Amino acid sequence: NAGVTQTPKFQVLKTGQSMTLQCAQDMNHNSMYWYRQDPGMGLRLIYYSASEGTTDKGEVPNGYNVSRLNKREFSLRLESAAPSQTSVYFCASRPGTGRENTEAFFGQGTRLTVV
Amino acid sequence: RKEVEQDPGPFNVPEGATVAFNCTYSNSASQSFFWYRQDCRKEPKLLMSVYSSGNEDGRFTAQLNRASQYISLLIRDSKLSDSATYLCVVVPVYNFNKFYFGSGTKLNVKP
Numbered sequence: 001n002a003g004v005t006q007t008p009k010f011q012v013l014k015t016g017q018s019m020t021l022q023c024a025q026d027m028n029h030n031s032m033y034w035y036r037q038d039p040g041m042g043l044r045l046i047y048y049s050a051s052e053g054t055t056d057k058g059e060v061p062n063g064y065n066v067s068r069l070n071k072r073e074f075s076l077r078l079e080s081a082a083p084s085q086t087s088v089y090f091c092a093s094r095p096g097t098g099r100e101n102t103e104a105f106f107g108q109g110t111r112l113t114v115v
Numbered sequence: 116r117k118e119v120e121q122d123p124g125p126f127n128v129p130e131g132a133t134v135a136f137n138c139t140y141s142n143s144a145s146q147s148f149f150w151y152r153q154d155c156r157k158e159p160k161l162l163m164s165v166y167s168s169g170n171e172d173g174r175f176t177a178q179l180n181r182a183s184q185y186i187s188l189l190i191r192d193s194k195l196s197d198s199a200t201y202l203c204v205v206v207p208v209y210n211f212n213k214f215y216f217g218s219g220t221k222l223n224v225k226p
Contacts, residue, residue, distance in 0.1 A: 031212060040123070042202065042218035043159070050212055058213070090158055094212075103149055104214060106158035 002026050006091050006107035013081040013114045021076040021110050023091030030096025032074035033058075033104065034066060036087040043090065049074055051096060081114045088112070116141050119205050121217035129225050132193045136220045138203030139185045147206035148179055148186050152199045153219065159202055162188075193224045 004025045013019055025032065030051045035043040035058075045058030049068040063085060065077045074093075078085060088111050092104040121138045128134050148165035163170065165177040165186050176189040186203055200219040207213055 033212070033214075035216075040218055042119070042216040043214075044216075045213060048212050056212070103151075103161040103164065106160070108158050109156075 004091055004093055004105055004107035006089075006110050008110060009108065010111045011113070013078075013112065015082060015114060017081050018077065018079050019081065020078075021089055021091070021112075022073070023075065023107060024073045025091075025093040025105070026072065027093060027095075027105065028071070029093035029105075030071070031094045032068065033092040033094075034064070034074070034076045035090045035092065036060065036085075037090060037109075038087050046076065046089075081112075083114045086112060086114045118142060118215040119203060119217040121203055121220050123218060123220060125221040125223050127223045127225060128193055130193055130195060132224075133189065133191045134193060134222065135187055135189045136201055136203075136222075137185050137187050138205075138217050138220075139183075140203075140205040140215070141184070142205070142207055142215075143181075143184060144208045145184075145205045146208040147211065148177075149204040149206075149214075150175075150177055150186075150188050151202040151204060151216075153202055154199050159216075162201070190222075193222075195224050195226065198222055198224045 007022045033048045034046040047066040052071045091107040150162040151159040152162045153159045169178045174191045178187045202219045203217040
């Protein structure tokens with residue numbers, strides 16, 4: 001039972017490089033999310049996709065883009081990485097519309113360092 | 116002002132102790148509440164939902180006080196395995212996709 005799978009688990013980038021974080025879920029969930037977690041800040045929502053074909057900004061979207069490739073996959077792209085984007089990134093999913101009070105399920109996280 | 120505030124701790128308690136965490140939220144239009152547990156360098160996992168009337172799951176009890184805008188988590192008979200960071204989550208009524216996380220309260224249970 002895979003749940004939410006993120007790749008890669010670790011990444012080091014140089015300032016200005018680009019990369020895409022991949023996320024896939026096998027629970028047939030409609031809604032998917034990208035968070036970042038920094039020390040003392042809690043998890044902050046970057047972008048979300050309420051359903052296939054839609055994406056919306058969260059609290060901290062600047063410097064990121066997302067793609068909801070299909071119902072299973074939701075990717076996060078850093079076009080030009082900056083040291084301020086050093087963080088742990090979590091992808092999550094929820095059933096979505098009609099089940100608003102259900103919890104989110106998280107992937108194992110990607111530890112990104114930008115030097 | 117942060118949407119959700121938690122005491123970061125750490126709370127250092129002996130095995131068998133009872134410990135309680137509070138979490139305050141700023142938006143009165145909040146509809147759903149959760150407690151998540153996060154082990155070191157792992158992803159958050161749901162511990163329990165918080166219902167208006169309060170709810171219990173084994174040694175864990177969650178309470179909601181809408182008038183004062185806080186939720187609480189009580190852990191009885193602490194185990195070493197309870198050592199983790201506990202995150203409270205608040206979801207506003209106007210957008211159930213926007214989970215607001217507290218920064219977490221760290222619990223260390225000592226032998």
